Amino acid sequence: MEIEQNFSDIHNEFWAKDEVTQLVKMGIINGYPDKQFRPALEVSRGQAANLLSQALGLPDAPYRPIFKDVSSKSSHLRGAMSTYKAEIFLGKEDGTFGVADSLTREQMATVIVRAFKLQDTGEEIQFKDQKRISESHRDGVKILAQHGITTGKEDGTFDPKTAVNRATYVVFLHRAMVKTDKITETPQISFKKAGTYGNFKPVRHEQNFVEVPVSKTDKTYLRSNAYLQLTNEKTKKHSHSTDTVYTYSIAGMSPAVVNVTKRQLENGDYFIFTELRNPQRLPITVDLIQSESNVAKGIVRTYDRYPIKKNADGTFGFDMTTYPTGVFEKTLAEGNKAQKMIGKSFRSKELSLKYKNGESSHTRELMDESEAFSGILLGDTVLSVYTLQSQGYDVVDHWLLLSDQQLFSSNQQMDDWMHESAIYYKKRNKWYTANGPYNKMATTIEPMPASGRGYGRNLLLVKEDRVMGKYNETQERYYESLLYNSFANLDIFKGDKTYWETEVTSTYLKNLFGITAPFVDTRFNEQIALFLYNGGKAFGHSDYNRGLINYADLLVSQKSKGNIIKVDANSYYIQDYFPSKQNVKTHTSMNHLLGGMNILLLAYKETGKPIYLETATSLQSAIEKDVTKWIRPNGDIWYKMSPNRTLVGEDYVHLTLEDLIHSYEMWMDVDPSKTAVFERMIRSKAGYMNKNNKGYTTKIKNGLERIGMPQLLPAGLEHTDAL
Template identity: 40%
Template sequence: MLKRKIWYKILCSMLVIMILNSFSLNRTGDGEYKINEPSERVSLALPNSTQLHLEANGLLLHKTTSSYKTYIRSMDQKTVYNLFEDGENMGSIKVTVREIDNGDFFIFTQLKNKSSKGCSATISYPISGNVRYDLIDFERQEIQHEHDNVSGIDPTTYPIGLLKVKENENLVTNMMISRNYVTKELIKKYENGDKSVVRELTSENKSLELNKGNKGLTVTLPLHSVGNDLSENWMLVSQEPLFKKEQALDEWISQSTKHYKETNKWYTAEGPYTKLPWSIEPETKLGYGRNLVRVQDRKALNYFETTQERYFYDLLLNSVANLFIFQEDKKGLWETEYTSTWLKKDYGINAPYIDTRHNEKIALFLKETGDMLDIKELKNSTIIYADFLVNQAKNGNIIEVPKGGYLVTDYYSPLQTKKTHVSLNHALGEMNFLLETYQQTKEESYLDVARNMRRGVENIGEKWLRENGDVWYQVNGDFTFEGTDYPLLTLEDLLKSQQSWEAVGEKRSEIFDRLIRSKAQYLVESKQEILRPVANSLINQGFGDIIEGYNNIPKF
């Protein structure tokens, strides 16, 4: 009986190979065809002429597709291999190599296990020569994973670290190496064909093998799977130093640890995944998704501007590619791809929908990137979103303030059952965005909507203030207030708005100054951290007395 089962497995394996071979003929240069047979180990050519080796333990790999796509200053080569065991298709492995215009490249790897059985695979990157290496581990101190009232606990951390490989004191390779992320994809489908997509985190694994032999060093990253899941990792490879200044690297490691929830570390070929609130559908306490605020990598933009380090340049171009991958063929705006249960309950909105603040941040990010790197295609990125805000006002998707002015609502979906609320940070952000676009284009409709939004905020006045001195998060259509405001975001928006109005030749808002003073005093009294750029803005705009002698202001 046992022999019969063994022979059955052998026959199944032979049969699947015969079937696959019949569909896997690669044409060679002389017009002949070569059979592309499944194998236990395959190799993939990389931009620097190195061969990346891919192996699935106990499974056969069969290349199915390979494609190229060009983005702004980067290009993707995507290769997909199907996985087979005893003739059964177990899933696939996708390898995406994203080459940046400076010669550096990302390697994004995803194992998709369709079966209920666990499996594993490895990607190996060989570095030949008489080399020595140094791994700068990011795990210098333990992260305190504190509970957040909105999103719970985020157990993710940071990349494994930066690998420096040298031969005779000359740098051969610099590599930033990620951890391995294992998740289950959760999808909620709606009657109209829409869907909400989130990931449920199973584990984050610190898995890396560095094997040094006579021929050189082999860097191996495992892909673990427990069944019916996705397993992913990434690495960034360069033949130049990713960080020239040790201080910049030390600061980045420190900030990645301190602000681990706000720092991207789990990158994929389609964008970074970050912790989502508990109020999502499908429901899970460990939900992760492509949050549009984080798909646009503002931290990379800011750090590249101040340090000019190669690593942040690579992250910046990677973010630009991810934004257009996320958008696909939907031109103009970016739609959130997961449902917020409170938006669904209060306003009948499910994914996909337009979040005004997210689109504002993306438009500004793309424009600033275009200006900084002199990328013509990105310099006018603000106009599409500015036109959207003007149209929202024309179409009445606003809250009108009785004493004059109005506020554009925070969210929009053609399926919503009623208008949404307006949060103060959204209103200020949109107003600032319109003023900036007006300066760029001199289009009067942008200035007109911005003025109406200013009047709306001002005519609500000190009702924005809570008893403790903080500001309310949102105003509802019936002019009730609710919600705890962000620690710094709205304060930053208020400070920026005063500068924006002065830049177009108008006076500072007295109401805005009262809100700024009250909010800043609340932060000091409650002993909350005030970041250095915010502190500098407070000082420059005449509020330095509030933070004089205040110690909770970090250096960076």
């Protein structure tokens, strides 16, 4: 008889598969939540009593304070009381039941003889180690052998003092039930081959489980060889998602904890972020386990079909990270398909540097990125295991995005994203946490570990511009869910402020101006405001312009705060950076300047408030008065203006042209008389790029077409991301 395999460690080659399968089906014994039976685990006296009471259908017996180690709330209460009443287990001389003591083979013989009322047939049976059998159990061992329930070991011994494991106990129990006509032995079975994913291996030793209530349909557990206990549960609402955080302590490992965050998105999908924090020396392994039923088929499409060509550069050094594991697609029995994106595990150490002003800079040293996922399909149940391994004094992160629908509408759409992620691996988020994604930081940050593997939360990557572009292009559910997640991460990063401050110090800025984290980077805030504005409009959010207005107000206030470079009474530049606690002047770069001006114009178009137009006009006037200074002799644009109004630095390859085109469009809508200076700079910058074969971005190509200047498209390759 061929049936579905029920446990990952009970297979066709296992000697007790028939007995285990029959008693499990009858509900006499169960496996563990991770779909393992663990046949080699020793059986305790308490467990043996529970199993016997179940097998015999013994009536419940009321609690009596007979045994010191059995309370009215004990998990072994029913087994201990009912088997004691039936005179199967009699307890120990010290007044305990011995619920936690291992059941020995000789004790097993005695309790089975008593339980099934087996009688002495008079046959004389001796084992080679007869003298080692306790006198109180000799009759039990003999009678068990008389009835053929045991034949002893192959060497002629009984091995009376050895502890009984789960498989052996089930086999002896099964034989006794068949012998006494309690059950009919089923025909020999054969299992259908189970499908596995990744490097799936059963964990044979004892484990502790705690259920994490993240789903109403599927089961999710934490598994560890240490005891896990829920210590806190809290819920936090974001603009368009809700986080529920479950915190578990790890017994004997204090203050180590596991945080499991379920981020419920407005579209019904949800993330699970698992974080193992281990601020001590001892290593810890914790597995997140998912058990999903009603599955007819499961396949994994992995990113590693698209190899990454790794390289280091002078700005960021070498990036260890790659891409997520891939998409697991399950086909349900009724034919519907659902997908989940599986991330890898990231082990890191938190770094911080405190300054005299009381502020600090925060980074992480990435120790390793590793494959966390493995799984097995048993019948109609998929078991997925995500392993977090701590070596001590570290933090281990893992993430999942789950949907009851398809994240990608076709394999082609999925493959396109995976291929793009391999090409642009440095600019695609893959290390997600409940507090935002971590990415390789420039080598000019502090604290920077000696290894050079400094990672942090880069605000430009917390907002997912490329994902927004892909969503607008394809409407794929995966991008929609990533955008909801990005909205939440930006909300968390911002905290109770109305703007965003960096949490990492740039030594480049520190050396120039003495600035340390936290500080406001105008470019970051401009792009976040636009991201939330465009995303909010695309999703129909009522608060779509909140970030835009807040940032426009911040820009307006900089004149009164003195964070400007003055040209004349009505013309000035706003500095690129506003330090939190340091009163210093910083430079103005053209791309920051244009971005801020564009935000002010958009805020004016949204609200009609004159102050936004007035401030934007002051910036436009400053550029117009200094335009001949900004344009370099070779036609390119200078990168920045210092507080003393000197111009220096190599400009970005593509980025500033994107901004100039946008500024031209914005002024064309508000006041076309202001556009001449931007057209002049567009022609100059584009001409320089064309002569030097710098290529262009998709944004530049589309933008030049919109403003009627497609002939200015620079020669060279098209790029997805600006350089």
